[in-house]
Amino acid sequence: MGLTRKRDLRDGNAVWANYAVPSIRGARLRRSLTTEVVIVGAGISGALLAQALADAGKRPLIVDRRRAALLGSTAASTALLQFELDTPLTKLASSIGRRKAEKMWLASRNAVNELRTRTHRLGIEAHFKSRPSLYLAGNVLDAHGLKREVAQRQRIGLSSEYLDRKMLGRHFGIDRAAALLSHGNAEANPVELAAGFLRSAISAGARFHAPHDIIDIDCSRRGTTLLTNDGINIRARHVIFCTGYELAKIVPATNNKILSTWAIATRPQPQNIWPQKALIWEASEPYLYVRSTVDGRVICGGEDEDFADTKKRDALSPKKSKRLETKLHRLFPQVDSRAVTSWTGSFGASPNGTPTIGQIPGFPKCYAVMGYGGNGITFSMLAATLVTAEILGKKSPDAGLFTFK
Ligand SMILES: Cc1cc2nc3c(=O)[nH]c(=O)nc-3n(C[C@H](O)[C@H](O)[C@H](O)COP(=O)(O)OP(=O)(O)OC[C@H]3O[C@@H](n4cnc5c(N)ncnc54)[C@H](O)[C@@H]3O)c2cc1C
Numbered sequence: 465m466g467l468t469r470k471r472d473l474r475d476g477n478a479v480w481a482n483y484a485v486p487s488i489r490g491a492r493l494r495r496s497l498t499t500e501v502v503i504v505g506a507g508i509s510g511a512l513l514a515q516a517l518a519d520a521g522k523r524p525l526i527v528d529r530r531r532a533a534l535l536g537s538t539a540a541s542t543a544l545l546q547f548e549l550d551t552p553l554t555k556l557a558s559s560i561g562r563r564k565a566e567k568m569w570l571a572s573r574n575a576v577n578e579l580r581t582r583t584h585r586l587g588i589e590a591h592f593k594s595r596p597s598l599y600l601a602g603n604v605l606d607a608h609g610l611k612r613e614v615a616q617r618q619r620i621g622l623s624s625e626y627l628d629r630k631m632l633g634r635h636f637g638i639d640r641a642a643a644l645l646s647h648g649n650a651e652a653n654p655v656e657l658a659a660g661f662l663r664s665a666i667s668a669g670a671r672f673h674a675p676h677d678i679i680d681i682d683c684s685r686r687g688t689t690l691l692t693n694d695g696i697n698i699r700a701r702h703v704i705f706c707t708g709y710e711l712a713k714i715v716p717a718t719n720n721k722i723l724s725t726w727a728i729a730t731r732p733q734p735q736n737i738w739p740q741k742a743l744i745w746e747a748s749e750p751y752l753y754v755r756s757t758v759d760g761r762v763i764c765g766g767e768d769e770d771f772a773d774t775k776k777r778d779a780l781s782p783k784k785s786k787r788l789e790t791k792l793h794r795l796f797p798q799v800d801s802r803a804v805t806s807w808t809g810s811f812g813a814s815p816n817g818t819p820t821i822g823q824i825p826g827f828p829k830c831y832a833v834m835g836y837g838g839n840g841i842t843f844s845m846l847a848a849t850l851v852t853a854e855i856l857g858k859k860s861p862d863a864g865l866f867t868f869k
Contacts, residue, residue: 471810473540475778490533497699498698501703501855502704506533507706523671528676541841542755546597554613555604588661590656592652596645599643604748622648637798684828722813726807728806737760751766784806850866
């Protein structure tokens with residue numbers, strides 16, 4: 465029995481295999497050691513945290529159970545980097561209160577900006593591009609709901625505008641009742657992005673060791689000891705679990721759950737990409753989202769199912785790919801919607817589409833990053849800022865907003 469449940473996180477061929485990124489392998493630890501900060505998990509969350517900590521003068525030690533970095537969910541991500549949470553601002557405000565909902569939306573906007581700033585400052589290419597987003601009316605918010613949503617967003621300074629059917633048709637060639645056009649989002653190649661941050665952290669003093677499976681933990685006020693599957697003890701003052709959907713068993717059960725999701729990508733078709741290469745998603749259940757890549761492929765994803773069984777998930781892939789092709793064709797008849805690559809993955813969802821980030825109750829100086837919801841990568845950036853501030857003993861205006869209750 466390990467400390468985190470091992471999952472078959474993904475299956476199929478994600479589009480990112482077309483853009484080779486040299487793999488990052490870690491040296492194996494030979495003996496037990498003591499250090500200040502350990503990060504468990506070398507995906508985008510671990511990479512962003514390691515870079516933020518290295519930037520602050522720490523030398524975090526990163527361990528991963530897989531043979532190299534970035535072999536978890538990050539490799540399957542479609543990487544729409546959005547500040548817009550899964551739950552519309554108006555609906556989140558009704559559920560948890562207006563002030564808290566607004567703070568969460570603004571924290572998410574700041575996280576996307578922070579990710580953009582750091583990516584540029586560190587010179588990471590990763591096909592990182594700022595993109596507008598188009599949120600189409602659907603069964604979650606109709607045209608009337610979108611009008612209320614845009615008013616509430618604009619009131620807190622978020623850059624969104626309302627497009628009626630005519631404007632949407634004229635500017636994007638899409639026939640829907642209405643949409644919100646928002647600015648300040650982005651897209652990237654998630655593998656290259658995470659690799660860029662991890663490499664930057666390593667060159668600033670972070671250390672990466674793999675494969676080492678953390679199978680047990682002993683935590684007290686004086687420090688924490690992690691035990692690896694090969695008998696090595698790692699003693700640390702701070703431990704951060706960035707284990708994605710392979711959640712550590714010491715993390716309290718919240719209402720988060722693991723679902724299954726699917727995605728396809730077409731051949732490059734630069735002539736048929738819609739204006740501004742906007743990220744497109746629907747205010748619908750089940751939702752659909754579409755983005756393009758720098759070389760003109762179209763990625764289309766969604767079709768989520770409420771189960772975690774990976775055999776069942778993988779068996780459904782041919783059927784789900786066909787459905788995504790059909791939906792993409794309906795949205796953009798001019799695009800050659802045939803999938804040339806398709807993949808599936810486990811996906812963590814939270815009740816309001818918001819993350820849980822912070823100290824694990826009963827485990828002093830041990831933190832968990834649970835960026836569950838459609839904005840997983842935005843939440844990884846948010847976590848890097850919040851947990852780094854906590855470790856440095858600095859006050860953050862968003863401290864307490866996403867913590868375990
Ligand atoms: C198909 C798909 C589409 C998505 N689309 C988007 C999107 O458009 N936008 C967005 O923002 N997010 C999206 N997400 C979500 C986003 O990809 C995830 O939130 C993000 O990749 C999680 O990164 P992570 O580093 O937390 O986890 P991972 O990348 O899974 O990394 C966790 C690491 O922890 C390691 N680990 C686990 N347990 C242990 C242990 N006991 N000991 C040592 N190591 C351990 C694992 O080996 C793994 O390498 C999508 C996800 C999927 C699957």
